[in-house]
Amino acid sequence: MGAHLPGSNSSGNLTPAVSEAETALPGYLVVILSVLMVTLVVVVVAGNALVILAFIVDKTLRNQSNYFFLNLAIADFLVGAFCIPVYIPYNLTGRWMLGKGLCKVWLVMDYLVCTASVFNIVLISYDRFLSVTRAVKYRAQRNxxxxxxxxxxxxxxxxxxxxxxxxxxWETVVGRSIVPSHECYAEFYFTWYFLLSASTFEFFTPFVSVTFFNISIYLNIYCRNKKLSASIEDSDKPQNTIKHTDGGMWSVLFVKTRKVSSEAAAISAVIEDDMQYPSSCGEHNASQIFMQQQRFSPDRKNLRLFQHTASGVRPGRRTQGTRLSRDKKIAKSLAIIVCIFGICWAPYTLLMIIRAACSGKCVSKYWYEVTFWLLWLNSAINPFLYPLCHSSFRRAFSKILCPKRQSVQPQIEAQSC
Structure with a gap:
C-alpha cells in the first residue's frame, strides 16, 4: 500500500512529490536505489512464483492448509509483478506520468494485495491454531x-x-479532488479518522488475532507436554491389572495375553486416533475411553483384549510425542510470524495515522520511506518464512530446481513444521 509523500522525494504509501528540482537525486544514488528496487522485485517475484509453481508440479501439496499458502503467494507475487515496478519510476522522479486512470488502478491493486497478504497471514495462523487445538476435527476437514x-x-x-x-x-462523494495531476495518492490520504478505522481492520485486529492464536497454541502444548510427562511416569510403574465395569461398579481383572487379534488391533487404532490428539488437557477420562471401547467392540468377550490394547500406552505415547514435537515447531514458526508481521507493519501503520493527524508535518519523509518499504519487504520474506519451513514444500522446490537429484533420492514423508 504505497504512495509518495506530497512535496518530497520519498516513497510512501499512496503519496507523491513536487517539483523536479526538489526531487532530483544525485546520479549515484539513483543507480543504488534502482539496483535495490530491482533486486527486491526479483526476490518477491521469484520466491512467490516458486511457491505457485510448486502447486502445479506437486499434487501432494493440494490440501486445505497449503491452499492458504498459495493464496498468500499470489498476493505477494502481484506486489512484485505489478505494484513495485509501476512505483519505481514515480519514486525516482517524483512525478506520476501514467495518467489518473492508471493511478486509480495502481492504488486499488496496491491496497488490495497488501491487505490480502495480511488477511492470508491471519488465515494461515488460524488454520495452524485449529490443527493444534482441534486436531481430530481438523484432520477430518483438511481435504x-x-x-x-x-x-x-x-x-x-x-x-x-x-x-x-x-x-x-471518494472524489465523487466529496465533490472534488485534492490530488495534483502529477501525483498519485488516495484522496483520503490526510483523513486520519478513516485511516484509523481502516488500520483497525488491516493491522491491529489481525495482529491481536495472530498473537492470540500463538499464545493459545503455546498453552495447549504446555498442557499436553505436562500430561505426557505424567503419563510416562505412570507407565514406568509395574502394571499387571486393568479395570472393568460391571453394573456400574469397578472390579479388577487380571489379564495375561501375548497377542492381540487383528480385529482388536484395528478397533484399537480407531479408538487411539480419537484419544491421542485431545483438543485440550484432560479431555478424555477413563470412563470416556472405556465407553468408546465398548461402543466399537463387536464382541463383549473380547472386551478385555480391547482394554489391554488401548491401555498399552507405549506406542500411543510415541505417536503423541511425535505430534507434540510437530506442534512445537508450528508454535515456533507462528511466533516468527507474529514478530515479522509486527516489525513490517506496525511502524508504517502508526506513522500513517500520525502523519494524517498532523497533515504530514510531524513525520520525517525518510522515516516514512523506510516504513513504507518494509511493507513490500514483507512480501519478499513470506515465501521463505512460511512454505520453506515445510518439508513438503522443500521437496517440491527440489523437484523444480534440482530434478535430477530428486529422482535419485528416496521420498520422505511430508512433515510440517
Whole structure:
C-alpha cells in the first residue's frame, strides 16, 4: 500500500512529490536505489512464483492448509509483478506520468494485495491454531477443497471492500479532488479518522488475532507436554491389572495375553486416533475411553483384549510425542510470524495515522520511506518464512530446481513444521 509523500522525494504509501528540482537525486544514488528496487522485485517475484509453481508440479501439496499458502503467494507475487515496478519510476522522479486512470488502478491493486497478504497471514495462523487445538476435527476437514477455496475468495473480497470503494468513489462523494495531476495518492490520504478505522481492520485486529492464536497454541502444548510427562511416569510403574465395569461398579481383572487379534488391533487404532490428539488437557477420562471401547467392540468377550490394547500406552505415547514435537515447531514458526508481521507493519501503520493527524508535518519523509518499504519487504520474506519451513514444500522446490537429484533420492514423508 504505497504512495509518495506530497512535496518530497520519498516513497510512501499512496503519496507523491513536487517539483523536479526538489526531487532530483544525485546520479549515484539513483543507480543504488534502482539496483535495490530491482533486486527486491526479483526476490518477491521469484520466491512467490516458486511457491505457485510448486502447486502445479506437486499434487501432494493440494490440501486445505497449503491452499492458504498459495493464496498468500499470489498476493505477494502481484506486489512484485505489478505494484513495485509501476512505483519505481514515480519514486525516482517524483512525478506520476501514467495518467489518473492508471493511478486509480495502481492504488486499488496496491491496497488490495497488501491487505490480502495480511488477511492470508491471519488465515494461515488460524488454520495452524485449529490443527493444534482441534486436531481430530481438523484432520477430518483438511481435504475439503471447496471450503478452502471459499475462504480464499473471502480474503480477497474483504481486502477489496476495506479500501477499494473509498479509492474509487471518494472524489465523487466529496465533490472534488485534492490530488495534483502529477501525483498519485488516495484522496483520503490526510483523513486520519478513516485511516484509523481502516488500520483497525488491516493491522491491529489481525495482529491481536495472530498473537492470540500463538499464545493459545503455546498453552495447549504446555498442557499436553505436562500430561505426557505424567503419563510416562505412570507407565514406568509395574502394571499387571486393568479395570472393568460391571453394573456400574469397578472390579479388577487380571489379564495375561501375548497377542492381540487383528480385529482388536484395528478397533484399537480407531479408538487411539480419537484419544491421542485431545483438543485440550484432560479431555478424555477413563470412563470416556472405556465407553468408546465398548461402543466399537463387536464382541463383549473380547472386551478385555480391547482394554489391554488401548491401555498399552507405549506406542500411543510415541505417536503423541511425535505430534507434540510437530506442534512445537508450528508454535515456533507462528511466533516468527507474529514478530515479522509486527516489525513490517506496525511502524508504517502508526506513522500513517500520525502523519494524517498532523497533515504530514510531524513525520520525517525518510522515516516514512523506510516504513513504507518494509511493507513490500514483507512480501519478499513470506515465501521463505512460511512454505520453506515445510518439508513438503522443500521437496517440491527440489523437484523444480534440482530434478535430477530428486529422482535419485528416496521420498520422505511430508512433515510440517
Amino acid at each position: 475439503l477443497t471447496r471450503q478452502a477455496v471459499l475462504k480464499m475468495l473471502a480474503v480477497w473480497v474483504l481486502a477489496f471492500l476495506l479500501y477499494g470503494p473509498a479509492i474509487i468513489l
